[in-house]
Amino acid sequence: MFAQHTSLRLFCLREAGAASIFLTGLPTIASAKIFDSNFRPLRISVQSPFATYIDHITFALTHLKNNANNSAVTQLNGVSKPFLREGSVGSASSSKVSSDEEFLTKKPTAEHGKAEDNNGGYEKVIVRKAEQQELDIRTRPLPRVKLTDQQVLEELKHIVNLGDPQRKYALMQKIGVGASGTVYTAKSRDRNEIVAVKRMTFKSQPKKEMLLTEIKVMQQYNHPNLVNYIDSYLVDEDDLWVVMDYLEGGNLTDVVVKTELDEGQIAAVLRECIKALSFLHSHSIIHRDIKSDNVLLGMDGSVKLTDFGFCAQIQPGSKSFARLDFANRNTMVGTPYWMAPEIVNKSKYTYKVDIWSLGIMALEMIDGEPPYLHETPLKAIYLIAQNGKPEVRKKDELSPEFLNLIDRCLCVNPDERAETAELLAHPFIQKSKPLSSLIPYIKAVKELKNQ
Numbered sequence: 468m469f470a471q472h473t474s475l476r477l478f479c480l481r482e483a484g485a486a487s488i489f490l491t492g493l494p495t496i497a498s499a500k501i502f503d504s505n506f507r508p509l510r511i512s513v514q515s516p517f518a519t520y521i522d523h524i525t526f527a528l529t530h531l532k533n534n535a536n537n538s539a540v541t542q543l544n545g546v547s548k549p550f551l552r553e554g555s556v557g558s559a560s561s562s563k564v565s566s567d568e569e570f571l572t573k574k575p576t577a578e579h580g581k582a583e584d585n586n587g588g589y590e591k592v593i594v595r596k597a598e599q600q601e602l603d604i605r606t607r608p609l610p611r612v613k614l615t616d617q618q619v620l621e622e623l624k625h626i627v628n629l630g631d632p633q634r635k636y637a638l639m640q641k642i643g644v645g646a647s648g649t650v651y652t653a654k655s656r657d658r659n660e661i662v663a664v665k666r667m668t669f670k671s672q673p674k675k676e677m678l679l680t681e682i683k684v685m686q687q688y689n690h691p692n693l694v695n696y697i698d699s700y701l702v703d704e705d706d707l708w709v710v711m712d713y714l715e716g717g718n719l720t721d722v723v724v725k726t727e728l729d730e731g732q733i734a735a736v737l738r739e740c741i742k743a744l745s746f747l748h749s750h751s752i753i754h755r756d757i758k759s760d761n762v763l764l765g766m767d768g769s770v771k772l773t774d775f776g777f778c779a780q781i782q783p784g785s786k787s788f789a790r791l792d793f794a795n796r797n798t799m800v801g802t803p804y805w806m807a808p809e810i811v812n813k814s815k816y817t818y819k820v821d822i823w824s825l826g827i828m829a830l831e832m833i834d835g836e837p838p839y840l841h842e843t844p845l846k847a848i849y850l851i852a853q854n855g856k857p858e859v860r861k862k863d864e865l866s867p868e869f870l871n872l873i874d875r876c877l878c879v880n881p882d883e884r885a886e887t888a889e890l891l892a893h894p895f896i897q898k899s900k901p902l903s904s905l906i907p908y909i910k911a912v913k914e915l916k917n918q
Contacts, residue, residue, distance in 0.1 A: 619675040623701060626682060632700035632708045636664060647672060652713060662697055663713040669705045681774070682709060688750060692743035694763055694773035714771060716764030716909040717916075723759055723832045725915055726908045730869055731900035733832045736762070737872075738891070738899045739770035740825060745887035748818045757824035758805045759831055764909050768902035803844040803851075804837040808879050811852045819881035822890070826876025827857075829869075834860055855879040868895035 614622070636653040639661075643650035648667030655662055672678060685696030698710040719736065722728070728736070740762060747754055754772065761774040807823035809816040831837045838857035839847040851857075856877045862870065872895040875885035890896060 614676055616670075616675055619679060620669065620704060622679060623669070623682075623707075624704075626679075626686065627699040627701045627707070629701055631702065632664075632698075632710075635698070636662065636708075636710060638664065647674075647678075648707075653710070661713050663711045665709040665711065667707045667709075669701070669707045678707065684752065685709075685711070688747070688752065690743060690746045691769075692739050692746070692771055694771045711773075712771065714763040714765045714769070716766050717913065719759040719762035719764060719770075719832075721912045721916065722764065722905075722908050724835050725912050727835075728832055728905075728908065729900075730866060730895075731898055732904050732908070733829065733869075734896050734899040735768075735902055735905065736770055736832065737825065737829060738896050739902070740772060740828070741887050741890045741896070743772040744818075744821050744825065745891065748821070748887055751818075753818045754821050756802060756805075757821050757828060758802055758837070759828055760802075762828075764905065766906065766909060768905040768909070770902065770905075803847045804840055806848065806851060807881070808851055808855060809881055811848050817881065819884045819886075822876050822884050822886070823881075825890075826873055829873055829876065830857065830859065833865070866895070868893070868898065871895070 635656055637656060639652045639654055641649060641651055642663075648665055651664045651666060653662050653664045654660070667678070669675065669678070682696070682699055685693075686699075689695050694712050694714065696709070696711060698708075700706075700708040700710075702708070740757070744754065744757070756774060757772075761772060763771050763773050765771070805824040805827045807816065807820040810820055827837050839850050842850065856874075856879060859865070859870065859873060865873075872890065872893050875889065875893070878884040885893075
């Protein structure tokens with residue numbers, strides 16, 4: 468996987484500042500370096516690039532454990548080269564080892580196991596039957612053939628309108644700009660209502676298949692606690708419009724960062740999110756990116772789940788994935804800080820990953836941020852795998868019912884983790900205040916943002 472002279476770099480872009488992470492210097496798979504410059508935590512969702520990066524790290528760790536010398540010098544093509552630690556570039560004089568270096572060289576957790584042959588030869592190896600291999604979480608499925616851009620475009624043409632969207636919707640105000648496109652408010656000419664329009668340049672999308680996933684899920688499933696799909700258009704094979712419900716209150720992140728909700732209000736938000744998850748799970752849909760950024764609020768206190776680009780589908784009554792665009796039974800997707808341990812460990816997983824993320828979002832509403840937010844994404848992933856359930860910082864201030872709900876969501880073993888039906892009947896959720904109790908907080912945050 469790694470050539471002798473390979474130099475790998477991973478850059479995580481942010482709004483301002485330098486790249487937060489890069490991996491460099493893996494000569495003969497014996498040295499690795501993590502560098503953190505002016506770090507700011509990322510709240511972005513990651514898919515295949517980050518998963519590939521973790522694959523590289525896992526592979527490097529195995530060889531570090533088996534082949535690396537205790538010496539800080541690695542022999543590369545007969546020439547001694549130093550293992551560079553944190554300090555001046557090109558110097559091995561610094562004795563400081565970064566925290567990222569320390570965890571990269573620690574012994575892997577038990578979940579990773581050991582790849583050793585104790586039989587002394589292949590003659591005694593027992594090959595599992597095909598159906599047994601399918602159920603083994605260690606067995607990697609064959610990679611799905613990725614659609615070409617042209618194939619995605621052709622499929623997109625079959626599920627969207629090809630006319631002129633401006634005949635039906637008048638754009639009003641730009642309300643958000645993201646990596647995939649720009650969000651506007653717009654007025655429906657025939658229904659005289661305000662909607663949200665996500666406008667994207669198709670050719671510049673790095674994850675074009677995710678657009679198909681999101682539109683397909685939104686077209687097929689409607690629920691009061693989901694940001695519902697209204698319409699979509701593709702103009703000149705490049706200008707893509709997706710028309711959705713407009714929630715003027717913004718996302719939950721702004722509220723939890725700038726204000727402190729009480730338990731009754733937190734219960735109300737969680738109840739609405741659980742209703743949305745219950746609906747998705749009943750249709751064998753896994754959201755896979757539950758976090759406060761993907762919960763939108765209305766000025767009436769309504770709570771709706773959004774962002775279905777990472778959704779996956781499983782066969783009803785089964786714990787195995789069926790293909791729904793990006794669906795893969797052990798694909799690492801989502802946002803690192805909210806990831807369930809089984810995703811981090813690249814094990815086979817089900818809809819229970821959404822329950823874990825919901826529990827992390829509950830902690831987020833208590834503390835204003837999820838656990839490990841100030842760690843690099845890579846170290847956060849390591850800590851999730853190593854520690855399992857994170858610490859509840861304000862444990863003494865929380866009611867027994869709230870603590871129990873958190874425990875039920877954050878069971879490391881997904882088989883022991885609660886399902887949506889149990890959570891909806893939970894005593895803590897029964898303490899929910901009316902959604903109208905959120906209105907003053909939503910208004911206060913909007914005023915703060917406008918100052």
